[in-house]
Amino acid sequence: MTPEDLYKNSFDGYRQDPPPGVWDGVNRRLATKSFFTPGLGHFNILYVAAAAAIVVAAFWMSPGDQQSPSTNGENIIIADSSSDGTRQTAGDKVPSYDENVGKELSVTIPKHNNVQHQPSQQTENADITTTAAIKADSGVSVTSSEPEIQRTSLIESPMPDFTSAFHASLHQGCAPLTIQLQNLSQNTEYCQWYLGNGETTYEQNPTITYNKPGTYIIALRTVSGTYAKTSYDTIKVSARQQAEIAVAIQGMTIIAEARNVNGGNIVWDFGDKTQMMGKKHSHTYKQPGVYDIVLTISDDICTDTVTRRITIKEPEFSITFPNAIIASRSGFSSGDYKSASPENKALFGPKGNIDNLAKYNLTIYTRAGKQVFQTNNPHETWNGYYLNELLPRGVYVYKCQYEFVNGESATVNGNITLLWE
Numbered sequence: 001m002t003p004e005d006l007y008k009n010s011f012d013g014y015r016q017d018p019p020p021g022v023w024d025g026v027n028r029r030l031a032t033k034s035f036f037t038p039g040l041g042h043f044n045i046l047y048v049a050a051a052a053a054i055v056v057a058a059f060w061m062s063p064g065d066q067q068s069p070s071t072n073g074e075n076i077i078i079a080d081s082s083s084d085g086t087r088q089t090a091g092d093k094v095p096s097y098d099e100n101v102g103k104e105l106s107v108t109i110p111k112h113n114n115v116q117h118q119p120s121q122q123t124e125n126a127d128i129t130t131t132a133a134i135k136a137d138s139g140v141s142v143t144s145s146e147p148e149i150q151r152t153s154l155i156e157s158p159m160p161d162f163t164s165a166f167h168a169s170l171h172q173g174c175a176p177l178t179i180q181l182q183n184l185s186q187n188t189e190y191c192q193w194y195l196g197n198g199e200t201t202y203e204q205n206p207t208i209t210y211n212k213p214g215t216y217i218i219a220l221r222t223v224s225g226t227y228a229k230t231s232y233d234t235i236k237v238s239a240r241q242q243a244e245i246a247v248a249i250q251g252m253t254i255i256a257e258a259r260n261v262n263g264g265n266i267v268w269d270f271g272d273k274t275q276m277m278g279k280k281h282s283h284t285y286k287q288p289g290v291y292d293i294v295l296t297i298s299d300d301i302c303t304d305t306v307t308r309r310i311t312i313k314e315p316e317f318s319i320t321f322p323n324a325i326i327a328s329r330s331g332f333s334s335g336d337y338k339s340a341s342p343e344n345k346a347l348f349g350p351k352g353n354i355d356n357l358a359k360y361n362l363t364i365y366t367r368a369g370k371q372v373f374q375t376n377n378p379h380e381t382w383n384g385y386y387l388n389e390l391l392p393r394g395v396y397v398y399k400c401q402y403e404f405v406n407g408e409s410a411t412v413n414g415n416i417t418l419l420w421e
Contacts, residue, residue: 162187164222164229172236174302178209179235185222194219196235213239238301245295245308251315251355252405253284256293264299284405288314317404319352319378324417327384327391348416349381350400359403364396364416372396384418393418 038046162185169180182205185191193201195208196216210216216235221228241262248255257280258266268276270283271291285291295306325348348364357378364373364382372386384391396416403409 159227160187160224162222162224162227162229164188164191164220164231166218166220166231166233168218168233168235171234172238172301174240174304175213175237176209176211177235177237178207180207181205181218181220183220185220185231188222188224190223192221192223194221210235210237213237236301240302240304241297243295243297243304243306245293245306247293247308247310249310249312251353252286252288252312253282253355254310254312255282256280256295258295258297261297264297267296267298269294269296285312286405288312315356315404315406316353317356317406317408319350319354319357319400319402319412321350321398321400321412321414321416322348323415324419325382325384326419326421328421329390347381347383348398350378350402353404354378356405357402358405359401359409361402362398362400364398366391366396367394378402390420391418393420 035044038044165184167182167184169182170177181193183191190202191204193203193206195201195206196218197208197210199208214237216237218233218235219230220232221230241260241264243261244259246257246259254270256268256270258268261279266277266279268278268281270276270285270293272285272287274283276283290309290311293308293310295308297304297306326345328346350360350362354360360376360378362373362375362378362382363371365371372391373382394417396418398412398414398416400412401409402412
C-alpha cells in the first residue's frame with residue numbers, strides 16, 4: 001500500500017458542512033445572474049421592461065384634461081409645395097389636399113409632451129415639410145414605438161382663401177426697359193418677387209429696370225399660413241437700333257441720311273415743322289438758324305430716337321458774272337460750273353451763292369441779237385461755242401433773271417468779251 005492510499009483511507013466517511021447562511025448567499029447570486037440573463041424560460045428583466053412600456057403607453061393614451069381635436073385647436077399644420085394647393089406633411093406619407101376634414105393620415109412626431117414644432121423657413125425650390133406637433137391628449141390613436149410614437153387619424157386644416165396676382169406696366173420694349181409691378185394678391189401674410197434676372201425682393205410694388213435684351217419671367221410667390229401660391233408673367237426686352245444721322249449742308253439745303261438702320265418705320269423731323277419718311281432726304285430751309293433734326297425708327301417692339309443739331313447760316317443773296325472768257329480751241333461742252341477748276345477762264349456763268357437760287361434764267365446773244373446760249377440751271381455754263389463750233393472773237397450780250405429762296409430777285413444785263421487761246 002502506497003502512502004497516497006494510506007492518506008485517502010484515513011478520510012473515508014468524513015464530512016464537513018459549511019457555516020449557516022453560506023447557501024443563502026450562493027442562491028441569491030444565482031438568482032441575480034438569472035434575472036439579468038434574457039430568456040423566455042424564466043422570469044427576467046425583459047418581462048419588467050415590457051410591463052414598463054405598457055404603463056408608459058397607457059399614460060400617453062389617457063384623455064386627462066387636454067384638448068381634443070377640433071377646428072379651434074391647432075392640431076396639425078399641413079404645408080404647401082406648389083401654387084395649386086398640393087400639400088406635404090412631415091414623415092414619409094405625402095397626401096394631396098382634400099377639402100374634407102377627418103382624412104386618415106400617418107405622421108411621425110418626436111416624443112415630446114405638449115411641445116409644438118414651428119414650420120421651418122422655406123425657399124422657392126424646396127417643399128415645406130415641417131408640421132406642428134399634436135398635443136398628447138388630442139384624442140388620436142397611439143402605437144408604442146421607441147424612440148418615436150406613431151400617431152394616426154389626424155384632422156387636416158382646410159386651405160385658406162388667398163390669391164397670388166400682379167400687373168406689369170409694360171410687357172415689351174427696348175433696353176434699358178423700366179417697368180412697375182403692382183401686387184394684386186389678397187389675404188396673404190407675405191409676398192416674395194422673383195424678377196427673372198437673379199434678383200428677389202419683398203417690396204409690395206417694386207420697380208425694376210432690365211438693361212440687357214432677353215426674355216424675363218417674373219414670379220410672385222404669396223404665402224398664407226403654410227400654404228403658398230405663385231403667379232407668373234413674361235417680359236420681352238429688345239436691343240435698340242444704333243442709328244446715326246449723316247448730314248451734308250449746302251447753303252440753305254441739307255441732305256440727311258439714316259445709317260445703321262435695320263428695317264422699321266423711318267420718320268424725319270427737320271425742326272421746322274417739316275416731316276418726311278424714308279432713309280434719305282434733301283430739305284431746304286427758308287430761314288437761317290439752329291435746327292434739331294430728329295430721326296425716329298420704330299418696329300413692332302420698340303421705338304428708337306436719334307437727334308442731331310445743325311446750324312444754317314445766313315446766305316449771301318448775290319451773284320456776279322465775269323466780263324470775259326478765253327475759249328479753248330479744243331472745245332468744251334457746257335456742264336457743271338466748278339469755281340476751283342482751270343476751266344473757269346473758259347466758262348461763263350454766275351459766281352456766288354448759287355445754291356440758294358430758287359429761279360434762274362441766263363440768255364446770251366450776239367450783238368446782232370442772235371441767241372447763242374440759254375439755260376435755267378445756274379450750274380450750266382457757256383463755253384464760247386454754238387452748235388459745236390467756236391464763235392468768232394468779239395463782244396456778246398447776256399441777260400440773267402434770278403430769284404433767291406428768301407424771295408429776293410433781280411435782272412442783270414451785261415457784256416462779255418470772247419477771246420481765243
